[in-house]
Amino acid sequence: MGLWRKREQVILWSTAYFPLLLIMVYRFVDSNDYFKKTKWGLWLGRQVDKTLFDLIVILGIISFSLLIYRLVSNWLFSDYDRQLKDKEIGKDISIRKYERISVNDYSFFLMTLLLPLISIDHASVINFTVTFLIIVIIIIIYVKTDYISVCPVFFISGRHLFKATISDQSRANEAINPLSRQKVIIITRDKSMNLNNKFRTEKLINNIYYVSNTSNNPSTEGN
Incomplete structure (x- = not known):
C-alpha cells in the first residue's frame, strides 16, 4: 500500500488535462459565436x-493553468519533506544510482494533448x-495503471522525477x-543527488516513491 489512493491520481491527471479542456471550451464557444x-x-x-x-485568452489560460498546477502539486505533496525528515513516515534508504526520465516517455501524453487541438x-x-x-x-487508463511518472504537473511543482535503484540494506x-535493491521512480526536491547521502522515502503508489534528503554529509556506514 502507499500514501496515495486513486483519488489523488484522478486529481493529478485531471489537473494535467485542465488546459486542454479550457482551450476546447473556448474554441467551442468562439466557433459557435456564443460570446x-x-x-x-x-x-x-x-x-x-x-x-x-x-492570443490574450490563450496566454490567460496557460497562466491560470500553471497556477492550478502549482496549487494542486503543493496540496498533494504538502508536508511530506518535513514528515520524512522528522521520521513520522517512511523508511531510511540509500540510492545506488539514478537517471532522468527519457523525453520519449512523455510522447503519449503529448500526443493526447496536441492531437485534439490540431485535428478536431x-x-x-x-x-x-x-x-x-x-x-x-x-485518465481512467492512467489511474488504473498507476502511471503518474509522466504527468506534467511535476514540472511546475518544484520537484524532479528520476528512475532510481534504491535499497534499505x-x-x-x-x-x-x-x-533487496529496487528499481523505482522517485519524486524529490533535489535536482541532483549525492549518492553518499542518506535519504528517507515513502511509497506513494506502485513503484512511485517520494524521497527526501535527510543528510547533508556523506554517509559513514560503508553501505
Whole structure:
C-alpha cells in the first residue's frame, strides 16, 4: 500500500488535462459565436483585434493553468519533506544510482494533448463530447495503471522525477540478496543527488516513491 489512493491520481491527471479542456471550451464557444452575440462581446470586438484577443485568452489560460498546477502539486505533496525528515513516515534508504526520465516517455501524453487541438473541430457538440470522453478514458487508463511518472504537473511543482535503484540494506547484504535493491521512480526536491547521502522515502503508489534528503554529509556506514 502507499500514501496515495486513486483519488489523488484522478486529481493529478485531471489537473494535467485542465488546459486542454479550457482551450476546447473556448474554441467551442468562439466557433459557435456564443460570446460574440452578447453586448459585451460586440463591444469588445470593436475594441480588440480577433487575433490579439485569441492570443490574450490563450496566454490567460496557460497562466491560470500553471497556477492550478502549482496549487494542486503543493496540496498533494504538502508536508511530506518535513514528515520524512522528522521520521513520522517512511523508511531510511540509500540510492545506488539514478537517471532522468527519457523525453520519449512523455510522447503519449503529448500526443493526447496536441492531437485534439490540431485535428478536431470543436465547433461541433458531438466532436466536443467525443474528445471529452476520450480524455476521461485516458485518465481512467492512467489511474488504473498507476502511471503518474509522466504527468506534467511535476514540472511546475518544484520537484524532479528520476528512475532510481534504491535499497534499505547495506552493500554486503545486497551482495547476498540482490533482490533487496529496487528499481523505482522517485519524486524529490533535489535536482541532483549525492549518492553518499542518506535519504528517507515513502511509497506513494506502485513503484512511485517520494524521497527526501535527510543528510547533508556523506554517509559513514560503508553501505
